[in-house]
Amino acid sequence: MNLTQRQLRIITRVCWTISLTIVAIPFVFPFLWMVSSGFKSPTEIFGQPTLVPRVWRWDNFVEVFTYQPFAQQYFNSLYIAVAVTALTLVIASLAGYALARLRFAGAGLLMLFLLSALMVPEEVTIIPNFFLIRWMGLMDTHWPLILLPVFGPHGVMATFLMRQYFLALPKELEEAGKMDGLSRVGIWWRIALPMSRPALAAVAIITFLFSWNLFLEPLVFVSSLKLFTLPLALSNFTDPYGTPLWHLQLAATSLAVVPVLIVYLLAQRQIIESFAMSGVKG
Amino acid sequence: MREAIEAWLFVSPIVTGFLIFFLGPLIAVFFYSMTEWNLLSQQATFVGLDNFEDALTRNPDFWHVIRNSVIFAAGLVPLNMSLALVLALALSRPSFGAVFFRTIFFAPVVTSAVAWAIVWKFLLQNEAGAVNQILALVGITGPNWLREPDWAMVAVIVTRVIKMVGLNMILYIAALQTIPRDYEEAARLEGASNWQIFSTIIWPLLAPITLIIMVITSIGSFKVFDHIYLMTGGGPENGTLVLAFYIYEQGFKFFNVGYASALAIIMFFVVLALTIVQLALRGRNAR
Numbered sequence: 001m002n003l004t005q006r007q008l009r010i011i012t013r014v015c016w017t018i019s020l021t022i023v024a025i026p027f028v029f030p031f032l033w034m035v036s037s038g039f040k041s042p043t044e045i046f047g048q049p050t051l052v053p054r055v056w057r058w059d060n061f062v063e064v065f066t067y068q069p070f071a072q073q074y075f076n077s078l079y080i081a082v083a084v085t086a087l088t089l090v091i092a093s094l095a096g097y098a099l100a101r102l103r104f105a106g107a108g109l110l111m112l113f114l115l116s117a118l119m120v121p122e123e124v125t126i127i128p129n130f131f132l133i134r135w136m137g138l139m140d141t142h143w144p145l146i147l148l149p150v151f152g153p154h155g156v157m158a159t160f161l162m163r164q165y166f167l168a169l170p171k172e173l174e175e176a177g178k179m180d181g182l183s184r185v186g187i188w189w190r191i192a193l194p195m196s197r198p199a200l201a202a203v204a205i206i207t208f209l210f211s212w213n214l215f216l217e218p219l220v221f222v223s224s225l226k227l228f229t230l231p232l233a234l235s236n237f238t239d240p241y242g243t244p245l246w247h248l249q250l251a252a253t254s255l256a257v258v259p260v261l262i263v264y265l266l267a268q269r270q271i272i273e274s275f276a277m278s279g280v281k282g
Numbered sequence: 283m284r285e286a287i288e289a290w291l292f293v294s295p296i297v298t299g300f301l302i303f304f305l306g307p308l309i310a311v312f313f314y315s316m317t318e319w320n321l322l323s324q325q326a327t328f329v330g331l332d333n334f335e336d337a338l339t340r341n342p343d344f345w346h347v348i349r350n351s352v353i354f355a356a357g358l359v360p361l362n363m364s365l366a367l368v369l370a371l372a373l374s375r376p377s378f379g380a381v382f383f384r385t386i387f388f389a390p391v392v393t394s395a396v397a398w399a400i401v402w403k404f405l406l407q408n409e410a411g412a413v414n415q416i417l418a419l420v421g422i423t424g425p426n427w428l429r430e431p432d433w434a435m436v437a438v439i440v441t442r443v444i445k446m447v448g449l450n451m452i453l454y455i456a457a458l459q460t461i462p463r464d465y466e467e468a469a470r471l472e473g474a475s476n477w478q479i480f481s482t483i484i485w486p487l488l489a490p491i492t493l494i495i496m497v498i499t500s501i502g503s504f505k506v507f508d509h510i511y512l513m514t515g516g517g518p519e520n521g522t523l524v525l526a527f528y529i530y531e532q533g534f535k536f537f538n539v540g541y542a543s544a545l546a547i548i549m550f551f552v553v554l555a556l557t558i559v560q561l562a563l564r565g566r567n568a569r
Contacts, residue, residue, distance in 0.1 A: 016372055017379065020369075020372060020373075020383050023365075023369070023387075024383065024386050024387070026444050027386050027387055027389060027390060027444060028386060028389075029405075029412075030390075030398070030401045030402060030405060031389070031393075031401075033401065033404075033405060033412055034397075034401045034404075037404065045410070046410050049410075049412070049415075090295075091295045091296050091299075092296070094292045094293070094295065094296075095292060095293040095295070095296040095297075097292060098288070098289040098290075098292035098293050099293065102285050102286075102288060102289035102292070103285060103286070103289075104285065104286035104289035104290065105286060107289070110293065110297070114296070114300065117300065117304055119501065119553055119554065119557050120304075120308065120550060120553065121501070121504065121505040121526065121549060121550075121553060122505070123505065123507065123525075123526045123529050123530065123546060123549060124308065124311060124546045124547075124549055124550045125303075125304060125307035125308055125311060125546075126529075126530075126533070126546075127307075127311060127314060127529075127533045127539060127542055127543055127546060128306070128307035128308075128310035128311050128314065128543075129303060129307050130533075130534075131310075132302070132303070132306070132307060147299070147303060148303055150299065151296065151299025151300055151302070151303045151304065152303060152304055153304070155296060155299070155300075156296070156300065159296055184288045184292075188292075209392055212394065213394035213395060213396070215394075215395065215396055215507070215508040215511070216507055216508065216530070219511075219534075220534055230394070230396075231394055231395075231396035231397075231508070234394075234396050234397060234400060235396060235400070235512055244400075244403075244404075246404055249400060249404075250400070250401070250404065253397045253400050253401065256394065256397060257393055257394070257397045260392060260393065260394075261389065261392075261393070264389065264392045265385065268381075268384075268385045268388070269381075271392065272384065272385075272388055272452055275388075275391065275449060275452060276452045276453060276455075276456045
């Protein structure tokens with residue numbers, strides 16, 4: 001049988017699509033199974049489970065909130081992520097602007113010095129930070145969950161990202177602003193920041209997710225149920241012996257994951273670009 | 283002069299915070315590592331390099347942990363990078379299908395590692411787990427994934443790859459999109475096969491980004507903590523006890539501050555060495 005170029009191309013495409021669909025299964029199935037199991041009773045979970053629950057058990061989603069202060073924990077994650085994002089945006093764009101535009105002795109050295117932080121894992125500094133936070137009297141508060149991400153390697157990465165973006169911006173508008181008598185802060189706030197919206201958006205997106213998903217720091221610094229953030233709360237749906245209460249745990253996990261996924265699906269281009277810009281790794 | 287003062291004011295928040303919460307602790311951990319300090323006894327005594335000697339020569343756990351970390355990295359890095367490259371090659375041209383699949387493969391990256399680990403732990407249970415039930419449909423009796431040391435290692439590596447491969451995929455896609463299409467078309471006119479185009483044109487042009495991806499993926503593999511903590515807790519029989527988890531366990535479960543700090547220093551140097559080796563490789567390739 002002789003195939004024309006065109007037929008050959010179509011066959012190749014179909015083969016690719018089939019292979020990609022097969023590869024996609026372990027990427028999609030966990031989400032579907034998570035949501036579906038969140039609606040099942042414990043007996044159904046351990047029977048012969050099906051993808052569509054036989055009985056939709058909405059009670060799981062009520063029980064999630066009575067088992068532990070889940071609403072409060074949800075709110076904690078949300079407000080901490082907002083605070084970390086806002087602080088990171090201000091601090092990183094200030095420092096990034098100075099490193100890109102202003103001439104000062106030691107700028108290069110400072111840059112190198114900050115960048116070296118990107119190589120050091122949090123696990124290396126977590127023990128001294130534990131004593132520092134305890135000495136400051138901030139154990140079992142949300143402060144370490146805000147301060148450490150803002151000033152740690154993630155904050156440095158955000159600073160570097162802002163600096164790169166500012167470097168690529170044309171200087172003329174800023175010089176015009178200077179002529180018009182704007183102060184340095186005025187130039188930063190009124191001219192440089194409005195022009196760097198894409199970079200600010202990228203920093204905001206990755207910082208929010210970074211804080212939202214943070215686990216080691218809450219685990220080490222927070223011990224009261226009411227102060228838990230989502231990742232800690234999710235890991236806490238267990239019986240007194242530590243066996244997971246799957247129906248609750250998966251219902252709660254769905255509540256934590258699905259809103260993020262919805263936002264991701266709506267803004268996937270922007271979100272993926274943000275990660276491509278930063279090139280970081282969680 | 284004025285400019286310099288303004289500049290330092292602008293950078294002062296990040297610099298101050300960086301000194302307090304990063305550089306200070308980094309220096310402190312070197313001192314801690316030379317003490318015998320159990321949090322319960324509240325007393326630190328200077329013991330020189332004893333903790334390092336302990337790790338390297340006396341504590342059998344240490345080499346086991348290093349072995350696990352190396353296996354984890356050796357499994358994760360090539361698997362992650364090759365899958366990322368294949369997906370990127372398949373999806374680099376903009377089309378509806380490409381955007382659709384990209385969105386799917388990237389979704390786990392934005393999902394919290396905790397949620398991901400919880401769901402996979404659920405999927406990988408022995409008889410009640412969906413993975414084994416699906417395998418049973420085709421007549422395969424799956425192992426008790428998270429209860430057998432070797433299979434547990436396989437499970438954490440593969441689930442971690444699925445979680446993170448999307449990131450490397452988009453880094454590769456971004457790099458592929460900078461390669462001019464003319465190169466490929468010219469080669470095709472000369473009668474080059476797909477494989478020839480890939481191996482002689484695309485792969486060499488991807489070398490710089492491949493090195494960068496290798497650095498961040500291997501550093502990331504040594505940092506992995508939440509994933510292991512939730513899926514296996516370092517078990518079974520310490521089969522997935524990796525360095526980051528071992529530091530946490532020694533520091534915050536057994537309160538061996540000195541020993542845990544020595545481990546942290548070792549981790550610091552491992553990551554530093556990895557970075558230097560890879561930067562050196564990059565330097566050689568550039569010539």
